[in-house]
Amino acid sequence: MTDRAILHSDLNAFYASAEIVMHPEWQGRPVAVCGSVEDRHGIVLAKSQQAKEAGVRTGMVVREARALCPDLIVAEPHYDRYMTFSRLVRKIYARYSDLIEPFGMDECWIDVTGSARRWGTPVEIAERIRREVRKETGLTVSVGVSFNKVFAKLASDLKKPDAVTVIARENMKETVWPLPVSSLLYAGPATVSRLERFGIRTVGELAAANEETLRGWMGANAMLLMRFARGEDLSRVMRDGESMPVKSVGHGITCNADLYTPDEVRRVLLELSQDVGMRLKEAGLLACGISVCVKDNRLECEQFMSSLPAPTRSRREIAEAAYALFCRRYEMVRGVRAVTVTAIRPVREKSERQLDCFGDYRKKDRLDRLESAVDNMTLRFGAAALRPADVLTNFKTQNRHSYLSVLPHGVVK
Amino acid sequence: MSERGVHRVPLSVEAVFLTDGRLRPRFVIFDGARYEIERILSVATRRPTGIACIAPTEYRVTICGTEKKIYYENETGVWFSVKEGV
Numbered sequence: 098m099t100d101r102a103i104l105h106s107d108l109n110a111f112y113a114s115a116e117i118v119m120h121p122e123w124q125g126r127p128v129a130v131c132g133s134v135e136d137r138h139g140i141v142l143a144k145s146q147q148a149k150e151a152g153v154r155t156g157m158v159v160r161e162a163r164a165l166c167p168d169l170i171v172a173e174p175h176y177d178r179y180m181t182f183s184r185l186v187r188k189i190y191a192r193y194s195d196l197i198e199p200f201g202m203d204e205c206w207i208d209v210t211g212s213a214r215r216w217g218t219p220v221e222i223a224e225r226i227r228r229e230v231r232k233e234t235g236l237t238v239s240v241g242v243s244f245n246k247v248f249a250k251l252a253s254d255l256k257k258p259d260a261v262t263v264i265a266r267e268n269m270k271e272t273v274w275p276l277p278v279s280s281l282l283y284a285g286p287a288t289v290s291r292l293e294r295f296g297i298r299t300v301g302e303l304a305a306a307n308e309e310t311l312r313g314w315m316g317a318n319a320m321l322l323m324r325f326a327r328g329e330d331l332s333r334v335m336r337d338g339e340s341m342p343v344k345s346v347g348h349g350i351t352c353n354a355d356l357y358t359p360d361e362v363r364r365v366l367l368e369l370s371q372d373v374g375m376r377l378k379e380a381g382l383l384a385c386g387i388s389v390c391v392k393d394n395r396l397e398c399e400q401f402m403s404s405l406p407a408p409t410r411s412r413r414e415i416a417e418a419a420y421a422l423f424c425r426r427y428e429m430v431r432g433v434r435a436v437t438v439t440a441i442r443p444v445r446e447k448s449e450r451q452l453d454c455f456g457d458y459r460k461k462d463r464l465d466r467l468e469s470a471v472d473n474m475t476l477r478f479g480a481a482a483l484r485p486a487d488v489l490t491n492f493k494t495q496n497r498h499s500y501l502s503v504l505p506h507g508v509v510k
Numbered sequence: 511m512s513e514r515g516v517h518r519v520p521l522s523v524e525a526v527f528l529t530d531g532r533l534r535p536r537f538v539i540f541d542g543a544r545y546e547i548e549r550i551l552s553v554a555t556r557r558p559t560g561i562a563c564i565a566p567t568e569y570r571v572t573i574c575g576t577e578k579k580i581y582y583e584n585e586t587g588v589w590f591s592v593k594e595g596v
């Protein structure tokens with residue numbers, strides 16, 4: 098079998114670059130696109146190269162960013178505009194392949210294995226894409242070229258902006274293996290620090306690890322990551338428009354003042370679970386597990402996961418499980434700035450499920466019917482119509498972000 | 511305000527949609543006069559440097575025997591030309 102040719106194209110500093118295209122006088126100046134600008138607690142969503150050089154980081158509060166970079170231009174986000182640019186750039190990719198898989202608004206994988214005869218080598222196609230995006234839109238892309246999706250994505254991160262980087266089988270040991278494990282897609286902070294405790298810091302060390310030992314330490318997810326490190330990612334690029342299974346439903350919030358007590362966090366978790374449960378219902382899904390991500394006021398992030406006793410979309414059960422997980426695993430040393438609750442490992446509602454043999458099903462059934470009634474009211478009258486009394490108290494939340502995260506097909510089971 | 515005072519000047523244009531959906535400008539109306547577009551030399555998507563616009567179509571044309579560039583921004587439906595200087 099001959100190798101596939103996969104490109105990963107990533108729009109550089111997308112939101113900030115799009116704002117600069119629409120404000121050419123900002124070219125070459127430090128620009129940051131920030132959520133809720135009027136509010137002094139708005140955070141940086143994207144920044145230009147000049148802002149980055151001045152120390153401005155994504156997730157930073159506007160006030161901090163301004164302190165580091167007094168002449169920072171703070172722009173409001175224009176999502177409709179970004180959608181337009183995103184669509185136009187995808188049309189450029191579509192000239193070279195119909196196998197295009199978007200990953201967020203600014204990234205796409207493009208399988209050009211079958212395009213070589215017509216358009217030249219994969220690198221030539223990558224160069225064409227890079228030039229055409231810049232010429233036609235004024236935005237720039239970094240394009241990674243490789244024989245699998247994980248390395249193509251990694252390659253697009255190596256050289257920015259406006260560049261093409263190749264990771265071939267011949268040079269993967271020199272280019273990829275010295276890099277930290279965190280440069281691999283799906284290597285989250287928790288996995289990275291776990292691997293580090295076992296002395297595995299680089300991609301090469303992960304690739305060389307003993308399979309059985311690694312499985313014993315960390316389970317199946319680490320095995321997947323190890324295969325990625327060895328260049329054995331076989332996941333395919335999904336044709337544009339092909340349906341992708343929903344992999345998680347999450348909702349997060351950045352608080353406008355730090356949370357200092359577990360009870361404050363509990364109320365935020367309850368609030369977030371309202372949205373998660375609602376959207377699981379809309380999608381006809383039940384969650385088999387939850388994940389809680391906590392960011393403290395130094396923007397250090399910790400993520401925890403746990404299974405649920407039985408698949409559910411009960412908002413109360415999700416909230417309770419999230420709070421229990423938080424209490425069990427998180428040490429509140431500093432104030433908490435942001436919290437996200439994510440329902441993971443969703444299953445279709447009608448699929449068979451393992452029931453917890455010690456659960457109280459009569460109570461669960463009553464709870465289900467109660468929540469169903471609340472859902473119907475929410476559908477008819479909006480999210481604010483009926484809420485647990487607990488979340489009515491005025492607490493420190495704003496700046497919500499929800500998402501349906503869809504992982505590339507075939508990567509995670 | 512933009513670099514070296516490059517800016518866009520909106521144009522009034524008479525254009526024809528061909529049966530295959532392509533758009534072809536025929537006349538530019540400027541200062542009350544109607545100027546015929548004699549030839550279309552090339553058509554390409556191109557953002558003129560330093561101009562705020564969303565991936566416009568650039569038409570290189572000849573008007574009164576001289577070569578000009580005019581742009582059509584599909585997202586807004588606006589025709590414009592680029593003027594240098596203040």
Ligand SMILES: [Mg+2]
Nearest residue numbers: 107108109203
């Ligand atoms: Mg990007």
